[in-house]
Amino acid sequence: MNPNLAKLIDLNTLDAQTIELKEQLSRIPKQIKDGRDKLDGEKKDLNEANAALDVLIKKRKELEQNVVTENDHMAKVKTKLPDVKTNKEYTAILTEVEGVKKKISAWEDEELELMQATDDKEKEIPGLKKIFQDDEAEFNAYKTKKEAEQARIEGELSALKARKQELLQAIEPKLAKRYEKLIEYHDNYAVVALDGDVCLGCHQWVLPQTAVEVRKGETIFECNHCNRILYAQPEPEPQDSAETAAPK
Numbered sequence: 332m333n334p335n336l337a338k339l340i341d342l343n344t345l346d347a348q349t350i351e352l353k354e355q356l357s358r359i360p361k362q363i364k365d366g367r368d369k370l371d372g373e374k375k376d377l378n379e380a381n382a383a384l385d386v387l388i389k390k391r392k393e394l395e396q397n398v399v400t401e402n403d404h405m406a407k408v409k410t411k412l413p414d415v416k417t418n419k420e421y422t423a424i425l426t427e428v429e430g431v432k433k434k435i436s437a438w439e440d441e442e443l444e445l446m447q448a449t450d451d452k453e454k455e456i457p458g459l460k461k462i463f464q465d466d467e468a469e470f471n472a473y474k475t476k477k478e479a480e481q482a483r484i485e486g487e488l489s490a491l492k493a494r495k496q497e498l499l500q501a502i503e504p505k506l507a508k509r510y511e512k513l514i515e516y517h518d519n520y521a522v523v524a525l526d527g528d529v530c531l532g533c534h535q536w537v538l539p540q541t542a543v544e545v546r547k548g549e550t551i552f553e554c555n556h557c558n559r560i561l562y563a564q565p566e567p568e569p570q571d572s573a574e575t576a577a578p579k
C-alpha cells in the first residue's frame with residue numbers, strides 16, 4: 332500500500348478516536364451536575380423538614396407560655412373574689428374567668444395538634460436524612476470515578492494529539508492539507524474503505540476504474556461522489572495459515 336495512504340488511514344483512526352473521546356469528555360460535567368442537583372434537592376428537603384420542625388417547636392413553646400400567663404391572670408382575677416361587694420362585680424369577675432378559661436382551652440387544643448404535627452415531622456426527618464446521607468456517599472464515589480475518567484480521557488487526548496502531529500509531519504504536506512479539509516467537511520471520516528465497488532463514506536458506486544486503482548493501492552484516489560480518500564479493505568486471512576499448521 333502507498334505509505335502515505337497507510338498514514339492517512341491511521342490519521343483518520345486517530346481523529347475518530349479523538350472525536351469519540353471528546354464526546355465522552357463533554358458529557359462528564361453534566362453527569363456530575365445531575366448527581367449534585369439530585370443531592371441538593373434532597374438536602375433542601377431535609378433542611379425544610381428541620382426548619383418546619385423548629386417552627387412547630389417554637390409555636391408550641393409560645394402556646395405553653397400563653398397558657399402559663401393566662402393561668403396567672405386567672406388566679407389574680409380570682410383573688411379579687413373575697414373583696415366583691417356587689418352582684419355586678421361578681422358577675423364581671425366570673426365572666427372574665429370564663430373568657431380566660433375558653434382561651435386556655437382553645438390553646439390547649441391547638442397545642443395537642445401541634446404535638447401531633449411535631450411527632451410526625453420528627454418521624455419524617457430520619458428517613459430524609461438517611462436518603463441524603465446514602466446518596467451523598469454514592470455521589471462522592473461517582474464524582475471521584477467521573478473525575479478519574481476525565482483525567483484519563485484528557486491524557487488519552489493529549490497522547491492522540493501528539494501522535495497526530497507526528498503523523499501529519501510524516502505525510503506529504505499537500506496531502507495532509509487535503510485530509511484536514513476533508514475531515515472538517517465530513518465530520519469524522521475523510522478516509523474510507525471500499526466495499527466491493529461501493530464507497531463506505533457515501534454508499535455510492537465509484538467508477539469501475541477508480542475501484543481497480545484503489546485495490547492496487549499504489550496511488551491515492553478519491554470517491555467521485557463525496558471526494559473522500561479511498562482504500563481497499565485488506566483481503567481476509569486464509570483459514571489455514573502457516574502459523575496454525577506449524578508443527579509442534
Ligand SMILES: [Zn+2]
Nearest residue numbers: 530533554557
Ligand atoms: Zn464516497
